[in-house]
Amino acid sequence: MLNSETSSTADCEPDPAVNVRSTPIGKGVFADRDFQAHDVVGWITGKVHDDPEYGSEYCIDIGGSITLEPDAPFRFLNHCCEPNSQFTWDENEDDPEAIPEVYLLALRDIEAGEQLTIDYNWAADCAIPCQCGADSCRGWIVTLDEIDQLPASKKKRR
Numbered sequence: 001m002l003n004s005e006t007s008s009t010a011d012c013e014p015d016p017a018v019n020v021r022s023t024p025i026g027k028g029v030f031a032d033r034d035f036q037a038h039d040v041v042g043w044i045t046g047k048v049h050d051d052p053e054y055g056s057e058y059c060i061d062i063g064g065s066i067t068l069e070p071d072a073p074f075r076f077l078n079h080c081c082e083p084n085s086q087f088t089w090d091e092n093e094d095d096p097e098a099i100p101e102v103y104l105l106a107l108r109d110i111e112a113g114e115q116l117t118i119d120y121n122w123a124a125d126c127a128i129p130c131q132c133g134a135d136s137c138r139g140w141i142v143t144l145d146e147i148d149q150l151p152a153s154k155k156k157r158r
């Protein structure tokens with residue numbers, strides 16, 4: 001029997017090209033159709049924060065002190081050390097102060113039903129063990145740039 005799980009927050013149309021389902025590690029975002037490498041999977045909507053102190057598990061750092069807290073469905077993207085997609089935005093050359101529009105870009109061909117994943121690129125002191133299962137899994141959800149700094153911060157912070 002279904003619990004009454006209503007999506008009350010979505011007042012705009014959910015992106016029809018993806019769906020959110022549960023995975024062994026929580027919610028995940030899955031492709032509803034095939035995508036080709038370099039396709040735009042979807043545009044990311046959410047709340048923009050202009051605060052250098054702001055941080056959250058899902059937020060996207062889009063330069064300067066600006067971060068974007070993505071709405072569903074894309075806030076549920078899981079990390080993979082071999083991701084098939086990536087948050088991307090284009091600088092507005094006419095107005096460098098403008099908040100860029102962020103989209104999810106397919107890094108390779110993606111088949112309908114595949115889970116969409118990104119590389120969280122977390123700093124070493126935020127790293128948590130990774131369960132992505134990719135051949136090249138780093139063992140930790142951490143940016144490649146800071147993987148050398150892991151031993152000092154392997155103690156779980158939370």
Ligand SMILES: [Zn+2]
Pocket residue numbers: 080081082130131132133134136137138139140
């Ligand atoms: Zn991994």
